[in-house]
């Protein structure tokens with residue numbers, strides 16, 4: 530079985546075409562099409578329940594759409610078997626999700642390097658040092674998650690997502706538990722991931738200041754994309770948000 534179909538344009542890291550996701554009677558995503566250019570940083574905003582997490586889960590292959598297709602580059606996710614999908618997620622995607630998903634029995638160093646270990650990759654020591662310093666967990670490498678605050682655990686999750694330099698980073702409210710200073714550090718790291726290494730960043734946030742780090746903001750309402758704001762500022766995001 531061939532695992533990929535060729536799209537006309539693979540300048541896009543992720544492409545959703547007419548994606549619908551229903552949960553029983555609830556339509557969480559309603560016929561959504563969108564393409565994320567490689568190296569772009571996009572924020573997804575919308576009211577609670579508008580479908581942001583569902584969008585992220587479908588776009589990243591964590592969940593399968595009820596209908597429609599999702600491509601990562603030229604690879605159509607719907608054609609992959611579970612094991613292939615798991616490998617693709619591990620090798621090409623970095624996740625920062627609500628709830629952190631840290632392994633409770635492993636210390637911070639092992640949690641951060643886990644994706645590399647699982648992928649059989651050799652850790653890049655310099656990059657590891659830089660990432661743990663920049664997210665402010667360098668002094669905590671020997672601690673277990675239950676010895677850290679919520680914000681510190683969130684930073685470990687961010688470091689874990691960035692340390693493999695994945696092609697795409699999906700982040701669901703990665704700065705929600707952080708103080709403004711640390712949040713800005715994390716957002717700058719994500720910005721640089723797009724600018725310096727051409728990684729594609731998709732960030733779900735409720736925070737206009739966080740969205741202002743992105744190249745564009747996509748607004749969701751009732752499972753549909755209702756607007757895009759290019760070159761956002763906190764003020765323009767807030768203004769658009771108020772009329773959503």
Ligand SMILES: Nc1ncnc2c1ncn2[C@@H]1O[C@H](COP(=O)(O)OP(=O)(O)OP(=O)(O)O)[C@@H](O)[C@H]1O
Pocket residue numbers: 552555556557575576577578579580581582583584
């Ligand atoms: N596993 C599920 N089972 C049933 N309904 C679900 C499930 N996941 C999401 N939904 C429903 O789909 C809709 C969209 O949910 P989703 O979590 O994507 O929204 P969201 O915009 O991320 O919300 P929030 O900002 O509150 O996290 C909601 O009505 C939600 O109740």
